[in-house]
Amino acid sequence: MKPYYQDDYVTLYHGDCREIVPTLGRFDLLLTDPPYGINIASNPVRQKYAKMDWDAHVPEAGLLPMLIELADKSIIWGGNYFVLPPHQCFLAWDKMQPENFTLAMLEQAWTNLTGPAKMFRKRVVGYAKQHPTQKPVELMAWCISKAGDVQTILDPFAGSGTTGRAAKDLGRKCVLIEREERYCEISARRMAQEVLPLFGPQAAQAASGDVSGMDARAGRWNATQAILGTMTGQTKKQTEGRSK
Numbered sequence: 001m002k003p004y005y006q007d008d009y010v011t012l013y014h015g016d017c018r019e020i021v022p023t024l025g026r027f028d029l030l031l032t033d034p035p036y037g038i039n040i041a042s043n044p045v046r047q048k049y050a051k052m053d054w055d056a057h058v059p060e061a062g063l064l065p066m067l068i069e070l071a072d073k074s075i076i077w078g079g080n081y082f083v084l085p086p087h088q089c090f091l092a093w094d095k096m097q098p099e100n101f102t103l104a105m106l107e108q109a110w111t112n113l114t115g116p117a118k119m120f121r122k123r124v125v126g127y128a129k130q131h132p133t134q135k136p137v138e139l140m141a142w143c144i145s146k147a148g149d150v151q152t153i154l155d156p157f158a159g160s161g162t163t164g165r166a167a168k169d170l171g172r173k174c175v176l177i178e179r180e181e182r183y184c185e186i187s188a189r190r191m192a193q194e195v196l197p198l199f200g201p202q203a204a205q206a207a208s209g210d211v212s213g214m215d216a217r218a219g220r221w222n223a224t225q226a227i228l229g230t231m232t233g234q235t236k237k238q239t240e241g242r243s244k
């Protein structure tokens with residue numbers, strides 16, 4: 001199948017992951033954020049987004065177990081919505097919101113990693129989104145760092161491509177699959193951004209995927225690495241080599 005977008009790090013397919021995944025090989029890490037089945041994509045609170053029905057149902061029975069089988073390690077956001085086996089190391093995202101916040105104050109990822117549960121903290125407001133459930137790039141980069149030495153990553157429910165952006169920033173290979181073409185367009189634009197600024201408001205803007213008005217010559221290091229600050233020596237070397 002012809003990719004919708006491809007570069008040295010990211011391959012993006014436009015289509016249904018149930019049809020595309022069987023044509024792919026194995027991956028080191030499945031890192032994904034499937035529909036939670038809570039109709040968030042048609043939620044009137046999210047007025048600025050087109051009302052769509054992709055979040056009306058969770059993935060059909062058997063699909064997530066099949067995807068987990070394809071990878072050595074798995075991290076699946078929205079883990080509390082799916083029937084998955086018990087595991088010790090769940091990950092959480094504290095959205096740093098007040099008690100009266102009308103949406104979820106935190107989100108949970110199911111993983112099959114070993115080790116104790118861990119928490120990432122970042123405000124859910126304050127980064128621009130182009131998809132109604134867009135995750136912060138730093139969150140997905142943090143997930144990759146938790147998975148250890150993973151070189152190939154699959155996100156079959158890619159949305160605006162946050163997993164791909166984080167993977168590319170960290171010098172890892174990633175395959176994205178997304179069913180809605182409008183999100184593939186957003187994703188491809190985000191992947192095409194090669195060099196992002198290091199600090200300040202533009203770094204936050206870049207991390208969100210909003211590249212409007214941005215000066216791409218601003219720096220060698222990108223926003224994810226700057227904010228995450230957890231690069232391994234190996235990743236740092238790879239990224240330095242790439243940006244020369």
Ligand SMILES: C[S@@+](CC[C@H](N)C(=O)[O-])C[C@H]1O[C@@H](n2cnc3c(N)ncnc32)[C@H](O)[C@@H]1O
Binds near residue numbers: 131156157159162177
């Ligand atoms: C929760 S969103 C992912 C958001 C993403 N984490 C981001 O940061 O933008 C889930 C995405 O899965 C897509 N999707 C749902 N079913 C799919 C399928 N069978 N194959 C491919 N994509 C699918 C939806 O269109 C939606 O964009």
